[in-house]
Amino acid sequence: LKQPIKVTVTGAAGNIGYAFVFFAGQGRLFGQDQPIDLTLLELPNSKRPMMGTVMELDDCAYPLLSNIRTTTSLDEAFVGCQVAVLVGAKPRGPGMERKDLLSENGKIFKAQGEAIDRYADRDCKVLVVGNPANTNCLIVQRYAPSIPKQNFTAMTRLDQNRADSILASKIGVHSRQIRNLIIWGNHSATQVPDASQGIIMNYPQAGMVTAARGAVSNDKWLTTEFVETVAKRGAAIIQMREKSSAASAASAACDHIHDWFIGTQSGQIVSMAVISDGSYGVPEGLCFSYPVTCQNGRWQIVQGLQWDELTKQRIAITTKELVEERDLALQSLAA
Numbered sequence: 001l002k003q004p005i006k007v008t009v010t011g012a013a014g015n016i017g018y019a020f021v022f023f024a025g026q027g028r029l030f031g032q033d034q035p036i037d038l039t040l041l042e043l044p045n046s047k048r049p050m051m052g053t054v055m056e057l058d059d060c061a062y063p064l065l066s067n068i069r070t071t072t073s074l075d076e077a078f079v080g081c082q083v084a085v086l087v088g089a090k091p092r093g094p095g096m097e098r099k100d101l102l103s104e105n106g107k108i109f110k111a112q113g114e115a116i117d118r119y120a121d122r123d124c125k126v127l128v129v130g131n132p133a134n135t136n137c138l139i140v141q142r143y144a145p146s147i148p149k150q151n152f153t154a155m156t157r158l159d160q161n162r163a164d165s166i167l168a169s170k171i172g173v174h175s176r177q178i179r180n181l182i183i184w185g186n187h188s189a190t191q192v193p194d195a196s197q198g199i200i201m202n203y204p205q206a207g208m209v210t211a212a213r214g215a216v217s218n219d220k221w222l223t224t225e226f227v228e229t230v231a232k233r234g235a236a237i238i239q240m241r242e243k244s245s246a247a248s249a250a251s252a253a254c255d256h257i258h259d260w261f262i263g264t265q266s267g268q269i270v271s272m273a274v275i276s277d278g279s280y281g282v283p284e285g286l287c288f289s290y291p292v293t294c295q296n297g298r299w300q301i302v303q304g305l306q307w308d309e310l311t312k313q314r315i316a317i318t319t320k321e322l323v324e325e326r327d328l329a330l331q332s333l334a335a
């Protein structure tokens with residue numbers, strides 16, 4: 001049997017964490033032959049729901065969960081950690097400004113970065129889900145300088161999956177038939193869903209989304225309503241469910257980690273926010289969502305794609321927002 005992979009999940013008793021740990025137990029991260037040592041981190045006041053979650057995990061008797069630990073201590077949470085899934089974050093309270101949100105989360109993710117730097121496996125891979133995800137990821141990375149930069153990622157896979165699902169229902173195919181829709185930039189309202197590389201598999205034969213159907217290609221739906229519907233999907237779900245997306249976010253986190261570790265299929269592009277190396281003119285060091293392919297546990301940015309004028313303008317806006325977030329977060333940490 002393989003050695004277990006040590007996975008730490010923060011915010012494990014929250015909405016997303018609660019769904020994620022069961023998916024992990026079912027083998028969604030690394031497949032059915034890879035055991036997992038799970039460590040759950042929560043705030044002290046959520047210790048009881050965290051223990052209750054573990055009782056349920058025990059009752060599931062998942063063969064892949066070789067060990068489950070809980071802690072409320074940052075000094076314990078990341079010891080030997082190989083995969084850190086950072087879900088817990090400070091939510092935006094009433095009357096709270098963006099600046100306050102960035103500053104509160106800056107503190108949390110600075111402390112987690114320092115703990116990862118000190119205690120985690122030297123090749124620990126990090127996925128940040130907690131919002132503002134891109135900037136939280138940038139902070140964690142800055143405070144964990146001994147871990148390779150490319151090991152820090154933030155989640156835009158939910159946005160990608162939403163884009164797939166929205167386009168699939170417009171065309172009348174299954175989401176699984178949609179490939180290579182891209183999310184650029186920030187996981188926020190300024191994100192840039194881009195269907196220009198999209199492929200529909202088996203409809204009626206494989207082809208580009210933009211050429212697949214008159215209704216989609218001609219009426220500008222792809223560059224207007226589609227983009228808006230993807231960006232506002234989270235709000236639309238809150239309106240119906242009266243709670244924010246939880247299982248779909250946890251499922252997207254599994255997709256992200258799975259593809260990162262196991263690899264993307266030949267010709268398949270997925271979106272991940274990663275620490276920019278300057279590709280596509282994005283400032284180096286920003287955590288920016290790019291189209292990537294993955295192989296052998298490494299991602300690679302897909303280079304050389306062309307942007308039309310509208311996409312260019314949108315990407316400038318999301319980049320500017322990320323620069324502002326970075327500056328606000330770093331300023332408040334330096335103060």
Ligand code: NAX
Nearest residue numbers: 011013014015016042043046088089129130131155158249
């Ligand atoms: P919940 O409020 O249900 O759960 C968060 C949990 O984190 C709580 O149990 C809390 O006690 C814990 N927590 C808070 N600070 C912590 C800390 N410093 N250390 C350990 N645990 C801590 O939120 P939930 O709905 O699960 O959402 C979690 C985060 O995901 C939020 O920031 C949310 O905005 C973000 N999202 C990100 C998405 C993405 O695509 N990147 C999509 C879904 C989601 O909105």
